[in-house]
Amino acid sequence: QPSWGYSKANGPYTWVSHFPIAQGSRQSPVDLRSSDTRFDAKLQPLNYHYMPTSSRILNNNGFSFKLSFDDSSDPCVLSGGPLDGHFRMNQLHMHWGCDEHAGSEHSVDGNTYAAELHMVHWNSSKYSNMQQAVAQPDGLAVIGVFIQVGAEHKELKKITDLLPMITQQDSKIELSGLNPLLLLPCSPAYWTYLGSLTTPPLYESVTWIVMKEPLSISSQQLEAIQSLYSLRSGKHERLLNNYRPPQLLAGREIRASFK
Numbered sequence: 001q002p003s004w005g006y007s008k009a010n011g012p013y014t015w016v017s018h019f020p021i022a023q024g025s026r027q028s029p030v031d032l033r034s035s036d037t038r039f040d041a042k043l044q045p046l047n048y049h050y051m052p053t054s055s056r057i058l059n060n061n062g063f064s065f066k067l068s069f070d071d072s073s074d075p076c077v078l079s080g081g082p083l084d085g086h087f088r089m090n091q092l093h094m095h096w097g098c099d100e101h102a103g104s105e106h107s108v109d110g111n112t113y114a115a116e117l118h119m120v121h122w123n124s125s126k127y128s129n130m131q132q133a134v135a136q137p138d139g140l141a142v143i144g145v146f147i148q149v150g151a152e153h154k155e156l157k158k159i160t161d162l163l164p165m166i167t168q169q170d171s172k173i174e175l176s177g178l179n180p181l182l183l184l185p186c187s188p189a190y191w192t193y194l195g196s197l198t199t200p201p202l203y204e205s206v207t208w209i210v211m212k213e214p215l216s217i218s219s220q221q222l223e224a225i226q227s228l229y230s231l232r233s234g235k236h237e238r239l240l241n242n243y244r245p246p247q248l249l250a251g252r253e254i255r256a257s258f259k
């Protein structure tokens with residue numbers, strides 16, 4: 001089966017042919033429209049048990065760069081917010097475009113950002129690993145953080161400084177001492193809704209938690225991200241625009257932790 005991607009020939013509008021759930025009723029991303037969101041006073045604060053961890057950065061076959069964490073020893077764990085139980089961080093990755101006004105997957109009242117960071121966690125209270133959890137309706141929790149161009153981001157610099165070493169597809173490099181806590185914005189405000197993976201197989205297994213406040217990175221950092229290469233469809237080309245457009249809310253509610 002032809003591998004999916006983000007080009008005209010194999011991009012988001014073609015995914016339904018191999019992954020019919022693309023037209024499901026809890027697909028992601030969505031536009032976070034204020035008319036569709038409701039403040040929920042019962043929402044708890046998010047609770048991060050995160051610590052500096054070692055990871056491996058992989059240019060994962062032309063879809064993004066991915067930091068995989070060893071989630072067996074001393075994991076980074078998320079709980080609280082809309083979640084029941086504890087969720088272990090498995091990986092983080094990003095989506096971006098070719099200019100600083102498009103590249104995020106979620107949008108806020110139609111506005112998009114230069115990029116979006118995804119911190120992927122699996123439900124370690126109910127399942128024994130990511131592979132088991134990824135297809136379950138309560139299997140995953142992904143924190144989405146919007147990224148805009150502005151001041152340099154020191155913690156993300158630990159990643160963007162290494163990207164030039166892994167511009168070739170499937171190359172990887174070790175990174176120790178990244179502190180995921182420093183990849184979160186200052187404000188605790190977030191939106192939450194039930195959705196899906198935003199790439200095939202598009203499983204409807206994600207409780208999405210999208211932070212309201214964006215992070216800033218420098219234009220040089222964005223350039224490093226946009227300079228990743230991939231061998232998608234055989235050609236050696238820049239990995240750009242790896243974001244899925246917004247999907248139908250289909251009657252879902254989006255809850256806000258803030259007024």
Ligand SMILES: NS(=O)(=O)c1ccc(C(=O)NCc2cc(F)ccc2F)cc1
Binds near residue numbers: 142196197
């Ligand atoms: N953009 S996002 O945060 O929504 C997202 C998060 C994780 C994954 C993932 O784990 N894919 C690999 C993968 C998933 C499977 F469900 C089965 C195989 C497989 F390789 C995909 C998208």
Ligand SMILES: [Zn+2]
Binds near residue numbers: 093094095118198
């Ligand atoms: Zn993602």
